[in-house]
Amino acid sequence: MSAPATTPSSHRRALPGSAFLTAVRGGTPMHLPVWFMRQAGRSLPEYRRARQGTAMLESCLTPDLACEITLQPVRRYGVDAAILFSDIVVPLKVAGVGVDIVAGTGPVIESPVRTAADVADLPHLDPAQAEPVAQAVRLLTAELGDTPLIGFAGAPFTLASYLVEGGPSRNHERTKALMHAEPATWHALLDHLAELTLGFLQVQVGAGVDAVQLFDSWAGALSERDYREFVLPHSTKVLAGLADAGLPRIHFGVGTGELLGAMGEAGADVVGVDWRVPLDAATRRAPGTVLQGNLDPAVLFAGPDVVDAEVRRIVAEGHAAPAHVFNLGHGVLPETDPDALHRVVELVHSLPVRA
Numbered sequence: 111m112s113a114p115a116t117t118p119s120s121h122r123r124a125l126p127g128s129a130f131l132t133a134v135r136g137g138t139p140m141h142l143p144v145w146f147m148r149q150a151g152r153s154l155p156e157y158r159r160a161r162q163g164t165a166m167l168e169s170c171l172t173p174d175l176a177c178e179i180t181l182q183p184v185r186r187y188g189v190d191a192a193i194l195f196s197d198i199v200v201p202l203k204v205a206g207v208g209v210d211i212v213a214g215t216g217p218v219i220e221s222p223v224r225t226a227a228d229v230a231d232l233p234h235l236d237p238a239q240a241e242p243v244a245q246a247v248r249l250l251t252a253e254l255g256d257t258p259l260i261g262f263a264g265a266p267f268t269l270a271s272y273l274v275e276g277g278p279s280r281n282h283e284r285t286k287a288l289m290h291a292e293p294a295t296w297h298a299l300l301d302h303l304a305e306l307t308l309g310f311l312q313v314q315v316g317a318g319v320d321a322v323q324l325f326d327s328w329a330g331a332l333s334e335r336d337y338r339e340f341v342l343p344h345s346t347k348v349l350a351g352l353a354d355a356g357l358p359r360i361h362f363g364v365g366t367g368e369l370l371g372a373m374g375e376a377g378a379d380v381v382g383v384d385w386r387v388p389l390d391a392a393t394r395r396a397p398g399t400v401l402q403g404n405l406d407p408a409v410l411f412a413g414p415d416v417v418d419a420e421v422r423r424i425v426a427e428g429h430a431a432p433a434h435v436f437n438l439g440h441g442v443l444p445e446t447d448p449d450a451l452h453r454v455v456e457l458v459h460s461l462p463v464r465a
């Protein structure tokens with residue numbers, strides 16, 4: 111099934127004043143842009159109220175609700191970008207894979223994918239199945255004014271880990287066993303997921319998102335050698351498939367300090383960095399690439415003085431990169447005080463963009 115043509119850049123909102131879009135293209139914005147991974151989520155009381163009585167995946171597929179939840183952190187914090195309220199397993203769900211999101215656990219797969227026959231049985235994504243997501247994007251681009259909207263998808267490896275393990279995994283042992291023992295099956299699985307991911311991102315691009323982020327959250331579990339052999343070609347295919355759309359692409363993973371160079375080579379315009387590698391070191395590993403990150407989300411629990419000092423350190427280290435988008439090193443933790451995030455936005459906006 112072929113995906114719809116992506117929105118030509120001339121049809122996308124221009125947003126010339128956007129600090130986020132200026133920085134991701136390597137320019138010098140009016141102020142340092144900031145947004146937070148998982149900004150639309152459980153740390154907000156208004157989110158918990160909006161979600162009451164609606165299951166997570168159902169919320170993602172209810173356009174009005176997904177739109178409202180996406181807007182909440184933009185209203186509250188004044189962040190420089192919105193991220194679509196969705197989840198990395200939404201394209202699997204709409205394509206017909208048995209998957210649910212269990213509160214406190216994460217995605218759980220009804221029938222794990224472990225053999226060549228399982229891979230052959232995986233459904234393809236018909237773009238029409240993702241229509242509720244396209245509808246949410248259209249509502250948002252009408253509501254957001256000058257704030258850009260980031261669309262996203264899970265990268266093939268991270269999706270494969272959930273599918274093969276059947277749920278969240280500490281060691282990814284079944285995933286790595288399949289990768290090494292049955293490389294042909296592995297590559298068929300990742301090829302299938304690359305097509306699904308690209309199709310899902312093309313739906314979002316066609317509906318009008320202003321940038322996309324590819325989340326390879328668990329890629330940090332791999333050695334650079336295995337990443338290059340078993341993952342990089344597939345993530346490259348996804349990012350290359352969006353090149354013609356001409357919109358900024360961000361590539362992020364956790365614990366990927368050793369992979370930053372390789373992840374930069376996959377073809378993204380921006381590489382996300384977790385808190386383990388300072389941004390000045392990260393820019394030496396992924397030269398010429400705009401960086402996004404990298405405040406440790408746990409530091410937000412240490413009190414305003416500690417957070418203030420950490421934000422200043424990160425902004426100063428970020429001056430080594432061609433441009434910097436401030437973010438956390440991973441998603442907002444559920445118990446985070448929203449006021450701590452609000453203070454981060456105000457401080458980042460007050461600090462110099464260049465050294």
Ligand SMILES: Cc1c2[nH]c(c1CCC(=O)O)Cc1[nH]c(c(CCC(=O)O)c1C)Cc1[nH]c(c(CCC(=O)O)c1C)Cc1[nH]c(c(C)c1CCC(=O)O)C2
Pocket residue numbers: 146147148149150151152166193194195196197198199211212213214215216217262325327441
């Ligand atoms: C690995 C991954 C998933 N989902 C996602 C990733 C990649 C990013 C990362 O590494 O954090 C991506 C994601 N999931 C969600 C967003 C929304 C947009 C945002 O604000 O960033 C995004 C970008 C909503 C969500 N996705 C989920 C929630 C929590 C649902 C709830 O309110 O119970 C939200 C707001 C559920 C989810 N979905 C997933 C996990 C691990 C969980 C958490 C399980 C838990 O601890 O309850 C899979």
